[in-house]
Amino acid sequence: MTATEPTIREQELADLASVDDTEWGVRLLAATPTHEGRDLGLLRQWACRADEFGARLAPVPSAARVVERDGGLESMLLARYTSRPPTVELYTDTLALAEELVDARGWRAWYPPGSVRAAALAHEAVHARLHHGPEKAALKQALGHTVLRLGRHRVAGHVAGAEEVAAHAYARTVCGLGRSPLLLTAALRAVLPRPGREK
Amino acid sequence: MGVVILLVMAAGVALMLARRLPTAFALVLLAVVIAFLAGAPFTGKNSVLDTVLQEGAPTLAATMIAIILGSWLGKLLDETGIAGTLVRKIVEFGGDRPTVVALGVLAVSALVGTVTGSAPAAMLAGIIGIPAMIAVGVPKVTAAGTVLMGIAVGIPFELPLWQFFSTALELPIPTVRGFMEKLFPFALAAALAFVLVETRRRGTEHAWSLKSVDTKPRSRREELGDAPWYALLAPAVPLVLALGFELAIIPSLLAGVLYALVTTTRPGAMNKRLLRTLYGGFEVAAPPIALFIAIGILLAAVKLPGTVDALEPLIKAVSPHNPVAFVLVFTLLVPLCLYRGPLNVFGLGAGIAGVLIATGIYPAVAVLGMATSYNQVFGVADPTSTQTVWSAQYAGVTPQQVMVRTLPYVWAVALGGLCVTAATYL
Numbered sequence: 001m002t003a004t005e006p007t008i009r010e011q012e013l014a015d016l017a018s019v020d021d022t023e024w025g026v027r028l029l030a031a032t033p034t035h036e037g038r039d040l041g042l043l044r045q046w047a048c049r050a051d052e053f054g055a056r057l058a059p060v061p062s063a064a065r066v067v068e069r070d071g072g073l074e075s076m077l078l079a080r081y082t083s084r085p086p087t088v089e090l091y092t093d094t095l096a097l098a099e100e101l102v103d104a105r106g107w108r109a110w111y112p113p114g115s116v117r118a119a120a121l122a123h124e125a126v127h128a129r130l131h132h133g134p135e136k137a138a139l140k141q142a143l144g145h146t147v148l149r150l151g152r153h154r155v156a157g158h159v160a161g162a163e164e165v166a167a168h169a170y171a172r173t174v175c176g177l178g179r180s181p182l183l184l185t186a187a188l189r190a191v192l193p194r195p196g197r198e199k
Numbered sequence: 200m201g202v203v204i205l206l207v208m209a210a211g212v213a214l215m216l217a218r219r220l221p222t223a224f225a226l227v228l229l230a231v232v233i234a235f236l237a238g239a240p241f242t243g244k245n246s247v248l249d250t251v252l253q254e255g256a257p258t259l260a261a262t263m264i265a266i267i268l269g270s271w272l273g274k275l276l277d278e279t280g281i282a283g284t285l286v287r288k289i290v291e292f293g294g295d296r297p298t299v300v301a302l303g304v305l306a307v308s309a310l311v312g313t314v315t316g317s318a319p320a321a322m323l324a325g326i327i328g329i330p331a332m333i334a335v336g337v338p339k340v341t342a343a344g345t346v347l348m349g350i351a352v353g354i355p356f357e358l359p360l361w362q363f364f365s366t367a368l369e370l371p372i373p374t375v376r377g378f379m380e381k382l383f384p385f386a387l388a389a390a391l392a393f394v395l396v397e398t399r400r401r402g403t404e405h406a407w408s409l410k411s412v413d414t415k416p417r418s419r420r421e422e423l424g425d426a427p428w429y430a431l432l433a434p435a436v437p438l439v440l441a442l443g444f445e446l447a448i449i450p451s452l453l454a455g456v457l458y459a460l461v462t463t464t465r466p467g468a469m470n471k472r473l474l475r476t477l478y479g480g481f482e483v484a485a486p487p488i489a490l491f492i493a494i495g496i497l498l499a500a501v502k503l504p505g506t507v508d509a510l511e512p513l514i515k516a517v518s519p520h521n522p523v524a525f526v527l528v529f530t531l532l533v534p535l536c537l538y539r540g541p542l543n544v545f546g547l548g549a550g551i552a553g554v555l556i557a558t559g560i561y562p563a564v565a566v567l568g569m570a571t572s573y574n575q576v577f578g579v580a581d582p583t584s585t586q587t588v589w590s591a592q593y594a595g596v597t598p599q600q601v602m603v604r605t606l607p608y609v610w611a612v613a614l615g616g617l618c619v620t621a622a623t624y625l
Contacts, residue, residue, distance in 0.1 A: 016414060024412060027412050027413050028411055028412045030413065031410075031411065031412060031413045032330075032334055032411075033286075033326075033327045033330040033331045033334065034286070034287045034290045034291070034327060034331050034334075036283070036327075037280070037425070075595070076408055076409040076410050077406050077407065077408055077409065078407040078408075078409060079406070079407040080404065080405070080406040080407070081404065081405045081406075082338075082401075082402060082403070082404050083336075083402030083403045083404070084400065084401060084402030094409070120407060123407055124405065124407070127405040131336065131403055131405075136295050137295075140295060145291070147288075147291045147292060148292075155292070157291035157292065157294070158290060158291055158292070158293070158294020158295050158335070159291075159294075160290050160294060160331060160334045160335065161334060161411075163405075164334075164405075164411060167405075181407075182411075182412055185407070185409055185411060185412055186412045186414050188409050189409045189410065189412065189414055190414050192409065
């Protein structure tokens with residue numbers, strides 16, 4: 001490790017906090033396959049609508065079984081929802097690192113103690129709801145992406161990644177977070193070694 | 200001497216399995232050793248230098264040309280955004296139903312599989328298809344398996360493969376096509392079953408992934424938009440011409456290249472794009488071409504009169520002739536085409552097929568049935584094949600996980616193909 005490396009990382013993390021939550025939504029969509037050639041203005045519009053949609057969703061209790069495990073840092077995961085059987089897996093090593101990072105960055109006002117775990121549960125609970133409930137069609141309508149027009153009729157298209165933006169907005173709202181969980185996601189990604197960068 | 204040749208073949212398989220020698224080099228070495236053991240002279244008629252190396256190397260030349268053209272078309276589908284647009288449209292239309300998206304990616308993979316094979320085919324369909332499936336909730340192993348099973352649906356109609364079997368087994372193209380048409384329903388049924396059963400069994404999966412956001416904004420460099428709808432027909436052009444109009448393979452593939460070009464490229468940019476994608480296609484085609492040169496050499500060695508005389512009594516003694524025994528034995532031997540095993544058609548399996556035909560143990564068309572049935576397994580489940588390795592790693596799982604999940608389905612395809620072979624040709 002060189003002497004300048006921590007300085008560069010500090011700078012990088014400070015820069016991340018200066019990016020607003022909508023821009024994080026745009027970056028998530030931009031990194032989602034199928035949006036490679038999309039106009040950034042359109043992605044911003046979708047990110048805003050998905051964020052508003054997620055923030056408006058009423059709180060819902062999760063019926064899924066919760067399993068805690070480690071190995072999240074290795075697989076770059078914080079939580080995972082599987083529908084068969086309905087289970088939320090929480091990766092304790094990633095959650096612990098997230099809490100450490102919140103303290104180290106002085107972001108505690110945005111992410112109160114234990115809020116990352118609560119946000120993970122809320123995030124995965126809303127995935128179950130968006131997957132099975134009527135909100136699935138409502139999100140599609142809210143995004144307003146038309147893929148086919150036949151006279152007066154139009155077919156609303158799926159926007160890959162929008163559900164993820166909505167789930168993060170929902171978690172931010174119901175857990176009372178000061179910033180989107182996406183900022184924390186980006187910060188975790190920035191501090192973790194990436195393939196090809198390990199010593 | 201037959202026993203010694205079989206032992207040498209076993210040693211060759213061991214070298215390939217242990218990764219001591221790349222498959223192509225091991226096959227050439229095997230061919231030369233087998234030829235010497237069979238008593239072939241150094242030069243002259245039925246010799247090591249003139250027959251095995253000189254005449255053997257270009258045996259599969261027509262296949263190599265078809266491979267280059269398929270790779271060229273594959274590069275064009277990539278560069279012009281045709282493959283990406285196909286997947287993007289599928290996600291937009293069916294994205295909130297993971298099974299529909301998986302079936303759509305399966306269809307695109309099948310289409311791509313008719314044009315080109317191995318890792319380039321998987322990349323064409325999978326670069327956008329795999330993460331797109333994962334994004335809509337398809338579990339990772341199922342996503343990787345869907346692309347591979349889709350390519351396997353296209354394999355029976357992969358024109359370069361018709362050319363390969365036609366030349367290697369000395370069968371007319373219509374005979375190869377006839378069997379492939381019989382194999383196709385099994386491959387299609389297995390692929391559909393894979394998607395429907397696995398998406399139902401495993402359900403959906405959504406992850407809060409640390410890789411979901413880029414810490415840096417996307418650059419504003421010019422990116423490809425969608426290809427026009429009529430350009431999306433390009434992958435089907437060679438197939439329609441070869442299958443529907445019975446046009447020869449090379450002109451059919453060339454027509455596909457031209458169609459993809461004129462529907463996506465301004466006239467002023469055509470020359471540049473054609474050359475760039477052609478040279479890119481050579482790069483993609485290099486590994487299979489090296490393999491086909493080696494297979495041609497091996498085929499020449501196993502067809503030498505000395506080799507045939509040495510192996511005939513041994514192979515005859517162990518080869519089942521009763522149709523039921525044929526199906527049972529060769530179905531049980533399916534795992535021998537995995538891990539570059541001795542029944543891998545693009546390895547020693549080609550040599551064994553050559554021996555079976557040269558010794559007259561089975562009619563060539565029955566060997567075709569056997570080889571193509573095994574190829575359906577190898578093309579999907581072999582953890583050492585490039586398309587399986589690429590798809591699995593790109594999805595973030597291991598090739599072994601993909602093998603375990605897909606093997607039952609492709610084993611059933613092999614069983615179907617062997618049943619048709621036994622019922623029709625034995």
